[in-house]
Amino acid sequence: MPKKNPLRLPHGSPQVSDATISGYGLEIREGKGFVGDRASRTAFREGLDRWRKLYKRILGEDVLGTILNEDIGKGDIDAWLKEEGDAAAVVFSAMEDHAAQLARVVRRFTRHASWQGVQRVAIGGGFKQSLAGRRTIRRADQLLREAKVEIRLRAMHHHSDEGGLVGWAHVAPSAVWRHYDSMLAVDIGGTNVRCGIVRVPGGETKNKPRNPDDARVTNVRKWGHAADKNMTHREHLVQGIADMLTRLIDKADKRGLKLAPLVGVACPGHIHGDGSITGGSQNLPGDWEDENFHLPHKLMEVLPSINGIPPHVHLHNDAVVQGLSELPWMRDVSRWAVLTIGTGLGNASYINDDARDD
Numbered sequence: 001m002p003k004k005n006p007l008r009l010p011h012g013s014p015q016v017s018d019a020t021i022s023g024y025g026l027e028i029r030e031g032k033g034f035v036g037d038r039a040s041r042t043a044f045r046e047g048l049d050r051w052r053k054l055y056k057r058i059l060g061e062d063v064l065g066t067i068l069n070e071d072i073g074k075g076d077i078d079a080w081l082k083e084e085g086d087a088a089a090v091v092f093s094a095m096e097d098h099a100a101q102l103a104r105v106v107r108r109f110t111r112h113a114s115w116q117g118v119q120r121v122a123i124g125g126g127f128k129q130s131l132a133g134r135r136t137i138r139r140a141d142q143l144l145r146e147a148k149v150e151i152r153l154r155a156m157h158h159h160s161d162e163g164g165l166v167g168w169a170h171v172a173p174s175a176v177w178r179h180y181d182s183m184l185a186v187d188i189g190g191t192n193v194r195c196g197i198v199r200v201p202g203g204e205t206k207n208k209p210r211n212p213d214d215a216r217v218t219n220v221r222k223w224g225h226a227a228d229k230n231m232t233h234r235e236h237l238v239q240g241i242a243d244m245l246t247r248l249i250d251k252a253d254k255r256g257l258k259l260a261p262l263v264g265v266a267c268p269g270h271i272h273g274d275g276s277i278t279g280g281s282q283n284l285p286g287d288w289e290d291e292n293f294h295l296p297h298k299l300m301e302v303l304p305s306i307n308g309i310p311p312h313v314h315l316h317n318d319a320v321v322q323g324l325s326e327l328p329w330m331r332d333v334s335r336w337a338v339l340t341i342g343t344g345l346g347n348a349s350y351i352n353d354d355a356r357d358d
Contacts, residue, residue, distance in 0.1 A: 012271030023114025024348035036345035048094040074130035099139035117335040124156040127341035167324035168264035169215030177210040180260035190283030190343035196220040213328040234286030261309035266321035319346030
């Protein structure tokens with residue numbers, strides 16, 4: 001008979017290690033859309049296309065060549081940026097527009113109660129992995145300084161493929177790191193899904209307990225599900241995630257890791273305590289907000305046991321988890337936030353433990 005899992009906890013909890021989540025998934029309407037949409041990766045691409053067309057009208061030629069807009073990658077943009085000439089000018093112009101919108105989003109969000117008192121904002125998502133993205137973040141920070149706004153922006157420390165996994169070290173209950181040295185984590189995005197093993201070293205003696213701040217991720221597996229022609233339904237994505245996790249369980253066993261019977265899954269949308277999802281999951285295939293669909297249960301039905309214990313699948317918002325990977329570098333402020341620039345613009349805000357009574 002399988003053992004009972006002692007690590008069950010409510011989904012989407014606002015209370016995590018050393019901090020409280022004051023809000024996430026903030027949506028402020030502006031016209032027919034939302035303020036945050038203006039600073040998404042999609043918005044940057046649209047801006048790049050507008051400047052490309054403008055230069056073509058002025059110069060009579062396409063300075064970016066024959067490459068289609070949808071085929072332009074981060075490497076292409078960074079290569080143009082490093083050149084001197086009209087292609088670089090197009091990219092610089094798009095970056096300047098995007099930096100202005102990013103600064104504007106931050107200023108608008110700070111007027112919301114959940115962002116009151118925010119002192120620093122970490123910028124994550126795939127956008128910050130590019131040279132253009134990092135320079136845009138620095139430019140947005142400069143614009144805020146010039147406007148006398150006392151909020152600093154900086155890029156997240158972890159790679160975008162790892163931040164949404166490493167953050168689970170702070171979401172997991174402290175009992176995990178007293179008894180285990182690793183856990184499984186999943187980060188589901190509108191374009192890619194990432195799975196990996198989150199490890200926290202130490203704990204060999206009672207005088208050196210494992211510290212979530214030291215968490216690292218290994219054996220990261222990335223699947224571009226949006227471009228996978230065989231992935232057409234919600235159930236295909238769930239099964240693909242289960243297959244990746246099953247291989248990671250086998251990998252952890254072969255490496256002799258003390259793997260916790262806990263799987264952290266970061267997902268877009270508002271996460272309720274019962275594991276249901278509402279709002280914000282529109283970029284995922286199928287209807288993830290269907291009342292008859294329960295992602296944690298679906299995964300637990302197909303995952304194998306870990307050391308004889310059926311794993312508990314814990315669900316939380318993807319921006320929240322990615323932001324928590326930055327917690328070790330936010331302990332010198334009381335209130336902070338995160339913006340994840342991806343297919344959309346994810347967001348979350350936090351209050352550190354010692355500031356809860358302020």
